[in-house]
Amino acid sequence: MYRVLLVDDEMEVRSGLKLKIEWTALGFEVAGEAQDGREALALLENERYDLVLTDIRMPIMSGLELLKQCAENYPELKVIVLSGHDDFHYVKAAMQSGARDYLLKPVVRSELSSILGKLRIELDSEKQAMFHKHSLQHQLKKSHSVMQEQLVLEWIDNDDPEKVPSLGSEIHRLGMEGWLDETLHIRFLSVEIRVPRGRLGEREEGNHLFLLAFQLVCRETAEDPAIERGAFAFYHRSYPQMMHFLVAAPTAEEGASLSEMLCGQIQMHIHRYLKAEAVIGIGASAQGLASVRQGFLSAMLAWSQSHSGSGTQVVFSHSGQDDFAELFPEAEKRLTLALENGDLDRFSAALESVLHSGNTPIQGTASFLLRVILLMDKVAGKYRLDVPETQHWMFPDMLWKHRSEASVLAYLTGTAAKVIERIKNSKVSGGVEAVEAMRRYIDASYMNEISLTMLADRFHINPTYLSELFKKQTGSTFSEYIAQVRIGRAAELLQNPQLRLSDIAELVGFANASYLSIVFKKHYGVSPNEYRNHPADPPT
Known part of the structure; x- marks a missing residue:
């Protein structure tokens, strides 16, 4: 139901409006009443309303002044003006102040019902548009976070100095300067959740939902305002029972203090919300991007020295292992x-x-x-x-x-x-499994930067041989296949009018909207905007 506020200095008029039509049948409810503009503004400050019906001539604050205040402070609010004067100047002033419509007193039931029907359609449309906008913002944020985590994992898994420049170029693009920077002191925390016996009943083994809850608690802990800019939470799929944190600070002392505070928060939240315990391995402090991989291993090594059992533990990396x-x-x-x-x-x-x-x-x-x-x-x-x-x-x-x-x-x-x-x-399988695995990887990670060399290294196959094998099995070159996947997804996203072309470019892995337009037109023969404007006539 959309909430309605009635504003008129005469109680009889307000009562008549409430009784004149079946508000609920039209999708509205009269949720508030006021006898002048000032009283109406007080209600608007404390409660949400979707529609205001207001008289123009009222003591203390007129309807026109109320309209101006609403246009300035509540631009999404719909306002219908009521007046006993069929005066063009009143109508003009009301419309210029942002009124959606103008009705003469006494209000005719059919006219008011007609206006409310139109407003209901408009409000429904705006509500749907807002839902799509929020969904898009959530999707963009999620996609961005996934790419940030992928970058951290690439740094952790990288043992090839030649890849450092390409990985370094991604830091600024993904906004990771606060955690991955040559001048920062970094350390990793590796957190394992240990569940007391009987905590999950018969579902104790491999409870997927419980692990998802554990991951969510860790991510929300890292987003705490006191910690957010210094700690980044991420998940490594090879370690399903664990979450990891990258802690960065200008000095080693600040990093140690932040790590201590983070440990306390993690333990408290896991115990409070999941009724479980946390075993935390804290790696050695290091400086520079070259130390990322060793820093992660340092935290894992610290964790490996924990004792068995479900008790909370914090284990520090020992300098005796550094040599x-x-x-x-x-x-x-x-x-x-x-x-x-x-x-x-x-x-x-x-x-x-x-x-x-x-x-x-x-x-x-x-x-x-x-x-x-x-x-x-x-x-x-x-x-x-x-x-x-x-x-x-x-x-x-x-x-x-x-x-x-x-x-x-x-x-x-x-x-x-x-x-x-x-x-x-x-x-011996001839690389069939590798090519299928590559296709699955591309289909799932098309929004990230993907190169043949990267996948060849990932699957340990010669790049030239892999390129030939990929084309033989798929009928497309490696670059063609990635373009097909990205453009296909872009075509789907173009059906959503709320998405800007720049948003779509980021979501599907193109550097910018211009490049997306060039590749899209080359692939389909029409521009993205032409395709969006004629969805019933898909290009071939």
Whole structure:
């Protein structure tokens, strides 16, 4: 029901208007009454109204003055003017002040009903337009947040210095300067939710809705005004029981203080809203974009040292592991190459060279084990392979079972053998699975920046070979397929008149509206605006 405010200095007139028609049948309800303009403004300040029916001549504040105030302060409000004078000057003044219509007293039932019917259609249309606007704003915000999270994940997964410039160019475009900047001191917090036994009843294993609630609580915690500009929450799909935070501050001391406050907020909110506990690993503080990957691993290593059980814990990264962390990038490259080439002997030899180098602290054995497990999980992920053994890191007790070098070597070599076997089987399939995985990735991530080189690296296939394989299986080149997906989605969004062309360009992954127009016309033969104006005549 749309709310109506009746304004007239005569009570009999107001009562007559209420009784004259069936307001509810027309979609309205008389929600308030006032005897002059000042009293009406007081009601408008405290309550929402959609329509005002007001007399022109009233004491204290006239209807014309009320109209001017409404036009200035409540531009969306509809106003109908009532008057006992059929005077052109009154009509003109009322219309110039923003009145929707003008009725003479005594009001004729049919005339008022007709006007209300038209206003009902207009109000319905505006309500629908507002809904679409809010939906668009939500979609744009969600899309922007997804792209920001994707950028953070790209930095975390990147171990190739040559990719740093391209990743760096995305920081400004996505508004991430407040978290990813060479001058800032950063650290990561990795948060695992631990649910007390019986908390979820029979649904305790893999409760999807509960994990979504956990993610929502973490994101809303990061959006707290006291924290928002210094902490960014994100989800890594490889770690379903966890959420992660990137904390950035001008100095290490400020970063430590912000991290401490954030930990307290996370623990309090998870306990209050989810009746669960949080185990938080806090990584070492570092400066510069080159430290992003190591900073994330530092937080994961801290988390890996937590104790079993459902109690709340905060575990800090220990400086005793840093020497080993500097050694690892070189070893990581050798291990990765051995896995991808299917060379288990070389993988084992690379492991032994690190373990026997004397640079691994005794307390760092579990940390080393975690690093290698994460590396194997990453390599398996390039081929979209599910290797359960690479998920054992999610159980801290498993990591601490392997204390000796011999035990670590045997466990990691055995896991590597399974990964290599799955990779070989994937390559034998002729790349069909990889191309299908690429298509799914493009279909889901078309709004982000996607390149053949990036996907070739993701699926560990030679770019030239992947390009040929993609065209052979899809009938389109890589670039053509991305353009088809983006343009197809743009054509769907053009059906919404509330979306500007610049909004659509951002939503589908084009740099700007001009480029979208060029590609759209080349693809369909008509401009986006021509297509929008003739939706019943789709281009072929």
